Amino acid sequence: MPTTHIPVLPDEVLQWLAPRPGAVLVDGTLGGGGHTRLLAEQVGDAGRVIALDRDPTVVQAARPLVDAYPRVSVVQANYADLGQVLAAAGVARADGILLDLGLSSDQLADPRRGFSFEQDGPLDLRFDPNRGEPAWALLERWNERTLADVIYQFGQERFSRRIARRIVQTRRQHPIRTSGQLADLVRRCVPRSRGHRIDPATRTFQALRIAVNGEIESLNRALAVLPDLLLPGGRLVIIAFHSLEDRPVKQAFRQDPRLENLTRKPIRPTAAEVLRNPRSRSAKLRAAQRRPKVSPLGEDLRPGVSARLETRAEP
Numbered sequence: 001m002p003t004t005h006i007p008v009l010p011d012e013v014l015q016w017l018a019p020r021p022g023a024v025l026v027d028g029t030l031g032g033g034g035h036t037r038l039l040a041e042q043v044g045d046a047g048r049v050i051a052l053d054r055d056p057t058v059v060q061a062a063r064p065l066v067d068a069y070p071r072v073s074v075v076q077a078n079y080a081d082l083g084q085v086l087a088a089a090g091v092a093r094a095d096g097i098l099l100d101l102g103l104s105s106d107q108l109a110d111p112r113r114g115f116s117f118e119q120d121g122p123l124d125l126r127f128d129p130n131r132g133e134p135a136w137a138l139l140e141r142w143n144e145r146t147l148a149d150v151i152y153q154f155g156q157e158r159f160s161r162r163i164a165r166r167i168v169q170t171r172r173q174h175p176i177r178t179s180g181q182l183a184d185l186v187r188r189c190v191p192r193s194r195g196h197r198i199d200p201a202t203r204t205f206q207a208l209r210i211a212v213n214g215e216i217e218s219l220n221r222a223l224a225v226l227p228d229l230l231l232p233g234g235r236l237v238i239i240a241f242h243s244l245e246d247r248p249v250k251q252a253f254r255q256d257p258r259l260e261n262l263t264r265k266p267i268r269p270t271a272a273e274v275l276r277n278p279r280s281r282s283a284k285l286r287a288a289q290r291r292p293k294v295s296p297l298g299e300d301l302r303p304g305v306s307a308r309l310e311t312r313a314e315p
Helices: 010-017 034-043 056-061 063-068 079-088 105-109 135-141 144-155 160-171 179-189 202-213 215-229 243-255 271-276
Strands: 024-027 048-053 072-076 094-100 230-240 259-261 284-290
Touching: 010 034, 010 094, 010 230, 010 284, 024 034, 034 048, 034 063, 034 094, 048 079, 056 072, 056 105, 063 072, 079 094, 079 215, 094 215, 135 160, 135 202, 144 160, 144 202, 160 179, 179 202, 202 215, 215 230, 215 243, 230 243, 243 259, 243 284
Parallel strands: 024 048, 024 094, 048 072, 094 230
Antiparallel strands: 230 284, 259 284
């Protein structure tokens, strides 16, 4: 199927990732392939782009992209497992890594996946339908307190306890198996202020999707290992869409001694991009650069470089 996904912040991604011909780059969140295509065009025939996605449907749909750009390889994997993916590909470290967090428009538009509360379909919410439990199974298994905590923690929904109570009451009468059932339930629990454009079900669906896929755990795992998978001077660019994602990225870029933070404030889409692609309105891009390795004596260990640095020595 043709993709409907529009890559967010495309010019800014190229600016901050700074790809060059011959570089080895990683797109850890393939999605509709828009960013991967941009990177492939920049590295040329001498370069290489390794794209990952947890969704087997996304990987299968990327075949035309691979055919058009032979230097692109696509792997079904979690970006937190990039170390194993690079090792299998014979790559020690990359020149740049990009993560565009969240879900793609293609996933949102497929009613069979349950991501959208505007279409009725099976309440699955898994990026990889072959791993883990679908959301409807968790709604049946979790107790009221766990439901409330998940919806509040991952959705920042202040009516989480009311929603959890209604879920428990409803499932005693009949199972909640579709996205339409859950969306209607949540809308009856959350008051909607006049002029408020965000659907009341938005935060609950976000919370369940994050919990089902372990998205925050994957991000934290990735932030711990990705700097070591970059060459000295290599760039790490991450696009987040809500504070649960953006906060750990900001902290890692500012506090990790392996990284030099390049963006004091997050890069936001222009008004023209938001008009063209409304889903980009909440995007925040941050960039960091891998510091050169230094010896305990403060000597830069890159080949041919002997200048003494003020950089903190790494263990």
